[in-house]
Structure formats: C-alpha cells, structure tokens
Amino acid sequence: MSNNNEELDKLFDFFRVIDKEKFIGRQTYLTGAGRKENDAEHAWHMAVMTILLSKYSNEKIDVLKTVSMLLIHDLVEIYAGDTYAYDEKGKETQAEREKEAADRLYGMLPEDMGEYLKNLWLEFEEQKTPEARFARTMDHIQPLMLNAATEGKSWEEHGIHLHQVLERNKNTHLGSEELWDYAYNNFILPNAENGHLIND
Amino acid sequence: MSNNNEELDKLFDFFRVIDKEKFIGRQTYLTGAGRKENDAEHAWHMAVMTILLSKYSNEKIDVLKTVSMLLIHDLVEIYAGDTYAYDEKGKETQAEREKEAADRLYGMLPEDMGEYLKNLWLEFEEQKTPEARFARTMDHIQPLMLNAATEGKSWEEHGIHLHQVLERNKNTHLGSEELWDYAYNNFILPNAENGHLIND
Numbered sequence: 001m002s003n004n005n006e007e008l009d010k011l012f013d014f015f016r017v018i019d020k021e022k023f024i025g026r027q028t029y030l031t032g033a034g035r036k037e038n039d040a041e042h043a044w045h046m047a048v049m050t051i052l053l054s055k056y057s058n059e060k061i062d063v064l065k066t067v068s069m070l071l072i073h074d075l076v077e078i079y080a081g082d083t084y085a086y087d088e089k090g091k092e093t094q095a096e097r098e099k100e101a102a103d104r105l106y107g108m109l110p111e112d113m114g115e116y117l118k119n120l121w122l123e124f125e126e127q128k129t130p131e132a133r134f135a136r137t138m139d140h141i142q143p144l145m146l147n148a149a150t151e152g153k154s155w156e157e158h159g160i161h162l163h164q165v166l167e168r169n170k171n172t173h174l175g176s177e178e179l180w181d182y183a184y185n186n187f188i189l190p191n192a193e194n195g196h197l198i199n200d
Numbered sequence: 201m202s203n204n205n206e207e208l209d210k211l212f213d214f215f216r217v218i219d220k221e222k223f224i225g226r227q228t229y230l231t232g233a234g235r236k237e238n239d240a241e242h243a244w245h246m247a248v249m250t251i252l253l254s255k256y257s258n259e260k261i262d263v264l265k266t267v268s269m270l271l272i273h274d275l276v277e278i279y280a281g282d283t284y285a286y287d288e289k290g291k292e293t294q295a296e297r298e299k300e301a302a303d304r305l306y307g308m309l310p311e312d313m314g315e316y317l318k319n320l321w322l323e324f325e326e327q328k329t330p331e332a333r334f335a336r337t338m339d340h341i342q343p344l345m346l347n348a349a350t351e352g353k354s355w356e357e358h359g360i361h362l363h364q365v366l367e368r369n370k371n372t373h374l375g376s377e378e379l380w381d382y383a384y385n386n387f388i389l390p391n392a393e394n395g396h397l398i399n400d
Contacts, residue, residue, distance in 0.1 A: 008382050015249055015342075016349055019231040022241045031219040041222045044244035048271050049215055052313055064264035071248050113252055142215075149216050182208050 007110050014108045020078045027084050027158065028143040033150040037143075039074040039082065046070045046138040053138070056176045059130035065120070066131040070138060072117055073124045076101040085143075086164055098125075127171070137175025140168070141183045148187035152196025161198040162188070207310050214308045220278045227284050227358070228343040233350040239274040239282065246270045246338040253338070256376045259330035265320070266331040270338060272317050273324045276301040285343075286364055298325075327371070337375025340368070341383045348387035352396025361398040362388070 024039040047067045054063045074082075079101035083090040102121055106114040124132050144165075147154055155165075165188055173180035192199040224239040247267045254263045274282075279301035283290040302321055306314040324332050344365075347354055355365075365388055373380035392399040 005382070008378075011252055012345060012382075012386070014252075015245070015345060016231055018248060019245065019346070019349075021244075022230055022237070023232075030222055031216055032223075037222070038241075040241045040244045041238075044221075044240045044247070044271065045215070045219065047244070047247060047267075048218060051268050051271070052211055052214075052309070052317075064267070067247075067264070067267060068251050071244065071251070109252075117252075145212060145215060146219070149219075178208075182205070182212075186212070 010108060010110055011113075014105075017105070017108065018075055018078065021075060024074070024077050024082050026082060026143070027154050028146045029150040029153045030146065031149050033153050036154075037146070039077060042142065043071050043074060046135075046142050049142060050134070050138055053176075053179065054134070056178045057130065057134045058174070058176055059133070061130045061134050066135050069120050069124050069131060069135045073121055073135065073139070075105055075117075076121065079104055084158075085168055086158060086160060127174075130175075133171075134175040137172050137179055140172045141179055141187075144169075144183050144187040148191060152191045155191065155197050159198065161200050162192045163200060165197060210308060210310055211313075214305075217305070217308065218275055218278065221275060224274070224277050224282050226282060226343070227354050228346045229350040229353045230346065231349050233353050236354075237346070239277060242342065243271050243274060246335075246342050249342060250334070250338055253376075253379065254334070256378050257330065257334045258374070258376055259333070261330045261334050266335050269320050269324050269331060269335045273321055273335065273339070275305055275317075276321065279304055284358075285368055286358060286360060327374075330375075333371075334375040337372050337379055340372045341379055341387075344369075344383050344387040348391060352391045355391070355397050359398065361400055362392045363400060365397060 021043070022038055022040040026037045026039060026042055028037045028042070029035070030037050030041075047070050050063065050067050050070060054061055054066065076098040080094070080097035083094045102118050106118040108114070109117065123129055124135055127133060127136060169180070169183075169188075172183070188197070191197045221243070222238055222240040226237045226239060226242055228237045228242070229235070230237050230241075247270050250263065250267050250270060254261055254266065276298040280294070280297035283294045302318050306318040308314070309317065323329055324335055327333060327336060369380070369383075369388075372383070388397070391397045
C-alpha cells in the first residue's frame with residue numbers, strides 16, 4: 001500500500017462529492033431544447049471553448065489557470081445551490097451561502113490543494129485578473145450561444161427583457177471585446193429583433 | 201463587425217455541434233445510482249481530477265495538454281457513437297468509425313485548430329507520451345471510482361468478471377503506479393471479494 005493513502009483518501013472523497021455537480025440544473029436549454037444543462041456540462045463546454053478562444057482575450061492569459069477556474073468555479077453550488085442569473089432575491093444571499101459552501105467543500109482537501117482551488121474560485125469572483133475576466137466572458141457567452149441556438153426558449157420561459165441581458169453582460173466585454181461584439185451581434189440582437197427577448 | 205467573423209462562425213458552429221457530447225450516454229452510474237453518466241460529465245470530472253492528481257504521474261506531464269486531451273478525447277463519439285468498454289463486437293469497428301468521425305468533426309474548425317485537436321486525440325489513442333498515458337489512467341480510474349461508489353451496479357447489470365476489469369486495466373499503471381495501486385485496492389479488490397464483480 002502507498003504511503004499517500006491518507007492524501008488519496010481525501011482526494012477521492014472530494015472527487016465523489018463533486019460528482020453531485022452533475023445534478024445541479026441550470027436554466028439554459030441544450031441544443032435540441034429537450035432538456036436543460038447541468039453545471040458539469042456547462043463547465044466542460046466552457047473549458048473546451050477557452051482552449052480554442054484564448055487568443056481572443058483582451059489581455060494575455062494563462063490558459064491552464066483559466067480552464068481550471070472554469071472547471072471548478074461552480075462547485076460551491078453543490079452546497080449553496082444554483083442561483084439563476086435573473087433571480088434578484090436569490091442573489092441577495094448568494095455571496096454568503098457560497099462562502100460557507102467553499103469553506104466546507106475545499107476544507108475536505110489536503111490544505112495546499114484546498115487553498116489553491118478556493119483562491120482560484122475567489123479570484124473568479126473578484127474579477128481582478130485577466131484570467132478571471134476572460135473566464136467570466138466565457139461564463140456569459142456560453143449560455144447566450146445556447147439560448148440563441150434554442151430560439152430563446154429559456155428567455156421566453158422566464159419573460160426576460162433585453163435590458164436584463166444587457167445589464168447582466170455589462171462587463172462581458174472586459175474579457176474580450178471581439179467575443180462580446182460577436183455575441184451581441186449574433187446571439188442577442190437577432191433575438192431582440194424577432195421577439196424572443198422582450199425589447200423595451 | 202469584427203474581421204474574424206468567418207473564423208468565429210466556424211468556432212461557434214463547432215461549439216454548437218459538440219453540445220451533443222452531453223447526450224452521449226456511458227454505462228457508468230453516477231453516485232446515488234439514479235442515472236448514468238454522459239461523456240461531457242465524464243470529461244469534466246477527469247479534468248478536475250487531473251488538476252489535483254498530476255503529481256502522482258509516473259513521468260512529468262504538461263497539465264494543460266493532459267487536461268485538453270481529456271476534455272476532447274471522446275468528441276469523436278458524437279459521430280461514431282460510444283463503444284462500451286466490454287463490447288468486444290463494437291470494438292472491432294471502433295477505430296475506423298472514430299477516424300472518420302475525427303476527420304468530419306475537426307474538419308469544421310480553422311485548419312490550425314482542427315489539426316491541433318485531432319493530433320491531441322491521436323496522441324491519446326496512440327499512448328506513446330506521458331500525457332497520453334496519464335490521461336488513459338484517469339479515463340480508467342474515474343469509472344472504477346464511480347462503479348465502486350455505486351456498489352458495482354453497472355458491473356452487475358452487465359455480468360462483468362474480475363478478469364475483464366483486470367484485462368481492461370492492464371496498462372492503467374503506466375500512467376501512475378500509485379493511482380493504479382490505490383484503485384486496485386480500493387475500487388476493484390473489495391468488489392471482487394463482495395461479489396459485485398464475478399471472481400473467477
């Protein structure tokens with residue numbers, strides 16, 4: 001038996017707990033619109049997108065760090081639950097719930113690894129680095145793409161207005177002006193014009 | 201409008217196509233055993249595991265390359281379908297089906313990016329580099345962990361024998377002796393002893 005069994009026990013306990021990310025539902029419909037996406041699928045999709053889109057970042061980014069951030073940034077929802085982008089009431093308590101969840105979740109890991117992931121999550125939340133800004137751009141553009149691909153099904157279900165989408169995306173350009181320009185012209189504007197977003 | 205629209209059109213077409221990875225079912229049950237895993241969830245889980253387990257690799261690995269390989273290595277199944285680990289008949293035609301799928305899928309991308317991802321997939325298949333060996337170890341250990349966590353539900357459904365699991369995992373140690381040792385002792389052996397795997 002290995003000397004590292006205690007460390008590996010902690011790591012595999014963590015890997016079994018994060019399996020629950022696959023059960024955390026989001027509001028975005030997948031292409032085909034047959035069902036909604038879960039957090040693990042969302043993270044996977046953004047990670048692949050980042051590998052191919054990193055050159056569109058406004059600032060030079062460390063791709064591994066950005067991908068890692070995206071892969072883990074929603075894990076706190078395992079204990080804190082998902083808060084829908086346009087749920088203003090839920091967002092009031094979101095920060096506190098997620099902070100407690102991060103302590104509990106990352107506390108399971110060997111200290112150095114727990115600190116590393118918790119800091120990566122905090123860095124994403126604080127939006128002060130190029131990697132965090134690009135990751136947020138991915139986090140906003142991926143559901144815009146799927147909403148547009150499903151004729152705004154989720155927007156229509158929730159009666160979302162154009163101004164809400166624009167308010168939510170007011171900083172999306174900070175990660176990539178080019179990708180925000182593309183998303184605005186291809187995913188948002190056509191859906192405001194055809195009525196899938198309420199244009200007020 | 202951006203000058204890169206043609207490139208971005210190709211990239212976002214690709215991102216919409218790979219959304220289908222979320223519908224490709226695997227045989228592994230998730231913890232709780234309520235439903236089986238899909239390819240996107242599997243890739244996400246292994247990518248997070250790799251970020252925390254890379255130090256256990258037998259040889260030094262480039263973590264971004266390994267994570268990227270794991271995130272994309274099952275994409276060919278969008279066109280070629282999933283082949284169950286113990287489906288000997290399906291495995292006869294698997295290589296040819298997946299080669300055609302790779303040409304079709306990666307042919308959608310701008311040439312340099314398509315070549316990059318296709319070569320990363322081939323590198324995984326050929327198992328000649330440290331990154332490919334460690335990725336394969338992850339690809340085998342992640343379902344072993346979930347099968348053990350669900351009391352061998354998928355193994356029992358398919359009447360899997362211990363010797364089949366050992367044959368499938370004969371090279372798992374090549375990526376990490378320590379992780380193979382841990383998986384053998386914690387995920388495989390107890391399930392052979394308690395009868396979830398048929399011990400012959």
